[in-house]
Amino acid sequence: GAVVSQHPSWVICKSGTSVKIECRSLDFQATTMFWYRQFPKQSLMLMATSNEGSKATYEQGVEKDKFLINHASLTLSTLTVTSAHPEDSSFYICSARTGASTDTQYFGPGTRLTVL
Amino acid sequence: GENVEQHPSTLSVQEGDSAVIKCTYSDSASNYFPWYKQELGKGPQLIIDIRSNVGEKKDQRIAVTLNKTAKHFSLHITETQPEDSAVYFCAASYGKLTFGQGTILTVHP
Numbered sequence: 001g002a003v004v005s006q007h008p009s010w011v012i013c014k015s016g017t018s019v020k021i022e023c024r025s026l027d028f029q030a031t032t033m034f035w036y037r038q039f040p041k042q043s044l045m046l047m048a049t050s051n052e053g054s055k056a057t058y059e060q061g062v063e064k065d066k067f068l069i070n071h072a073s074l075t076l077s078t079l080t081v082t083s084a085h086p087e088d089s090s091f092y093i094c095s096a097r098t099g100a101s102t103d104t105q106y107f108g109p110g111t112r113l114t115v116l
Numbered sequence: 117g118e119n120v121e122q123h124p125s126t127l128s129v130q131e132g133d134s135a136v137i138k139c140t141y142s143d144s145a146s147n148y149f150p151w152y153k154q155e156l157g158k159g160p161q162l163i164i165d166i167r168s169n170v171g172e173k174k175d176q177r178i179a180v181t182l183n184k185t186a187k188h189f190s191l192h193i194t195e196t197q198p199e200d201s202a203v204y205f206c207a208a209s210y211g212k213l214t215f216g217q218g219t220i221l222t223v224h225p
Contacts, residue, residue: 006159034212043205043215044160093159103148103167103209107159 003027004096006108014116015035020081021111023094029074029098034105035067037061038091050077118143120208122216130224135196138218139206140188146208149182149189152219154203163204164191196223 003026015017023033032051036044047057048069056069066088068080077096081088091112095105119142129135141149147168152160166173166180166189173180177196182189193200201223206216 004159043217045215046212046214049212103211104150104162104165105213106162107152110157110159112157 002098002104002106004030004094004106004108006094006111008110008111010112010114012114012116015085016083018080018082019084019113021081021092021094021113023077023079023096023108025075025096025106028096028098030077030098031074032097033071033077034095034097035069035077035079036095038093038095038110040091044093047079081113084113086115089113089115117137118146118208118210118214120206120214120216122206122219124209124219125217126220126222128222128224129196130219131196131198132224133196135191135193135200135202135221135223137206138188139189139190139208139216139220141208141214142187143208143210144184144187146214149180150207150209150213151178151180151191152205152207154205160205172181193221196221198223 005024007022036049038044047062048056050056050069052071056058056062071077092109095107122139150165152162154160164178166182177194179192204219207213
């Protein structure tokens with residue numbers, strides 16, 4: 001149980017284009033999903049917290065107009081990197097909480113974004 | 117905000133030995149402490165967690181201890197196997213996770 005999927009697993013795009021990454025909870029409903037970013041050989045940094053049906057909460061320093069998050073249902077959250085540039089190249093990982101009263105987060109397999 | 121320090125950054129052991137990774141946290145409000153294993157190119161996998169009302173938890177070869185007074189917690193892996201080789205992250209949470217810097221564990225056959 002508690003499986004989280006991401007799509008795509010990797011994507012290469014040209015500078016200036018937008019890329020959408022999907023995060024799905026496959027066997028549970030996730031009222032809260034999280035988006036992380038991980039640079040090579042570094043730790044995970046929380047970008048934003050996504051609650052179903054409401055606006056995402058972004059961490060300090062994360063541009064909300066650049067990283068658009070939509071949590072339209074209890075099983076799907078999307079992250080859109082708008083006008084991507086090479087410095088946005090990174091490993092993007094989502095996680096989901098199984099319930100509002102639990103702390104446990106289950107992570108997706110990640111999406112490798114490369115911007116040329 | 118919360119700050120989590122993790123040591124060592126790299127750890128090399130022989131198969132069958134034990135491995136210990138230590139973390140300290142700064143925010144006394146943190147009440148949930150998970151450990152994740154991350155293999156190359158994959159997302160983190162939860163391996164064990166502990167809450168602030170518990171001092172120790174064990175699951176087969178893996179155990180975690182928590183000292184709330186000192187604000188530190190540790191991961192213990194016994195009888196290590198080559199497949200335990202990965203990057204291990206600790207985290208502390210009071211609503212959202214703050215991760216340590218990670219430990220690259222290498223288990224030599």
